[in-house]
Amino acid sequence: MGSASHGITDETHAATLRSWVASAEDLDTDFPIQNLPYGRFRRLNHAAPWCIGVAIGDQVLDLAGAASEGRWEVDIATMLAPLAAGDLAALMSRPSSDRRRLRTALSRALRVDGGQQQRLAASLVPQAAVELSVPCRIGDYTDFYTGIHHATAVGKLFRPDNPLLPNYKWVPIGYHGRSSSIVVSGTPVRRPRGQQQAGSAAPTFGPSQRLDYELELGFLVGPGNALGDPIPIDSAEEHLFGVVLLNDWSARDLQAWEYQPLGPFLSKNFATTISPWIVTMEALAPFRARLDRPPGDPRPLPYLDDERDCESGAIDVELQVWLQTAAHRQAGKPGARVSSANAQVAAYWTPAQLIAHHTSGGCNLQPGDLLGSGTLSGPLPGQSGSLLELTSGGREAIDLGDGHKRTFLADGDAVTLRARCSRPGARSIGFGPCVGNVAQA
Numbered sequence: 001m002g003s004a005s006h007g008i009t010d011e012t013h014a015a016t017l018r019s020w021v022a023s024a025e026d027l028d029t030d031f032p033i034q035n036l037p038y039g040r041f042r043r044l045n046h047a048a049p050w051c052i053g054v055a056i057g058d059q060v061l062d063l064a065g066a067a068s069e070g071r072w073e074v075d076i077a078t079m080l081a082p083l084a085a086g087d088l089a090a091l092m093s094r095p096s097s098d099r100r101r102l103r104t105a106l107s108r109a110l111r112v113d114g115g116q117q118q119r120l121a122a123s124l125v126p127q128a129a130v131e132l133s134v135p136c137r138i139g140d141y142t143d144f145y146t147g148i149h150h151a152t153a154v155g156k157l158f159r160p161d162n163p164l165l166p167n168y169k170w171v172p173i174g175y176h177g178r179s180s181s182i183v184v185s186g187t188p189v190r191r192p193r194g195q196q197q198a199g200s201a202a203p204t205f206g207p208s209q210r211l212d213y214e215l216e217l218g219f220l221v222g223p224g225n226a227l228g229d230p231i232p233i234d235s236a237e238e239h240l241f242g243v244v245l246l247n248d249w250s251a252r253d254l255q256a257w258e259y260q261p262l263g264p265f266l267s268k269n270f271a272t273t274i275s276p277w278i279v280t281m282e283a284l285a286p287f288r289a290r291l292d293r294p295p296g297d298p299r300p301l302p303y304l305d306d307e308r309d310c311e312s313g314a315i316d317v318e319l320q321v322w323l324q325t326a327a328h329r330q331a332g333k334p335g336a337r338v339s340s341a342n343a344q345v346a347a348y349w350t351p352a353q354l355i356a357h358h359t360s361g362g363c364n365l366q367p368g369d370l371l372g373s374g375t376l377s378g379p380l381p382g383q384s385g386s387l388l389e390l391t392s393g394g395r396e397a398i399d400l401g402d403g404h405k406r407t408f409l410a411d412g413d414a415v416t417l418r419a420r421c422s423r424p425g426a427r428s429i430g431f432g433p434c435v436g437n438v439a440q441a
Contacts, residue, residue: 150389171357207441212386271436319385
């Protein structure tokens with residue numbers, strides 16, 4: 001198995017690379033040639049099978065067409081064959097050294113001087129002409145709680161004198177979610193029903209009145225591990241394939257009543273929205289960052305402690321949340337940006353630490369398993385990754401402009417998550433939007 005890159009860059013990251021796909025040269029695109037994320041698509045209005053593609057500018061490179069029409073080395077053709085058949089898991093299960101070789105081959109083929117434009121141009125499909133799905137089969141989903149500023153802010157709402165529980169700085173907190181209700185960006189999210197209880201009155205059953213979003217990153221597992229064999233922290237990065245945006249919707253009123261003693265249930269299992277393009281760990285190499293903890297915090301236990309992961313295990317990515325009401329949409333307005341944060345600042349644990357902890361008791365991860373980061377909030381006002389924080393538990397409405405205010409989400413509201421990585425000397429890359437529209441119960 002190849003060694004993980006931990007931020008090692010190569011020719012595919014050069015800011016000077018230019019693509020023959022004209023839209024990839026737009027400085028505002030999320031998908032320049034330096035990104036090349038994978039997704040699952042099919043052409044609109046066609047009874048065609050689902051295909052695996054790579055986003056490039058405002059186009060999708062259909063890997064079925066590319067595999068048959070392009071000129072490839074034997075090992076690259078071997079890796080393209082299952083992708084051409086619609087099987088992304090076959091690539092996800094390969095070591096990162098293989099994935100880097102394929103990335104380099106695709107990058108060279110899409111460059112202006114790559115000599116493959118005539119062969120591959122017919123395999124481009126406009127993104128506006130395709131339907132996107134969840135990009136891979138997600139067998140299991142685990143949601144972590146790595147956002148320390150979120151955990152502190154929410155803790156203060158319920159435990160003002162002791163917001164963080166004693167285990168928080170020692171163990172990555174998580175719970176097992178439900179994979180069947182993971183949906184792709186653009187899928188309507190129906191307001192859930194459940195039990196709610198106010199004061200000492202008997203509980204009632206009905207639509208949630210405190211529906212919220214959660215700004216997260218989702219980490220998709222690459223190669224798995226055998227049952228009973230923990231993944232060491234110094235090789236955990238090898239088991240990460242890529243990252244998506246993730247909105248783990250939350251019904252706060254249902255959650256407050258049901259979460260003790262076993263944790264959230266109906267309040268979280270009705271929908272989790274992810275963005276359709278998997279930004280690979282290889283593409284994120286220029287944007288890896290040090291994980292800094294406050295002075296005096298405990299050093300992780302040895303099974304979670306690795307110097308290389310401490311130096312470059314975090315991801316420097318800027319995150320935004322936009323909220324558009326139905327009235328905004330009718331008026332042709334984009335809505336309001338309600339918060340922004342940076343994942344490097346927000347997260348207390350690295351993705352590799354989540355992998356190491358998840359498997360430390362012998363749990364077997366599989367290609368395509370999804371690990372949610374938990375809500376990523378910054379320490380300052382306007383950096384909160386949920387309405388629960390922004391509205392101080394629903395007590396203070398936020399102003400969306402044009403006379404619109406919210407404490408929690410209303411029917412017809414659209415929540416859009418965005419993310420972008422930018423650093424001097426590197427071409428900026430993005431994730432594409434993660435959108436969910438709230439439908440009535």
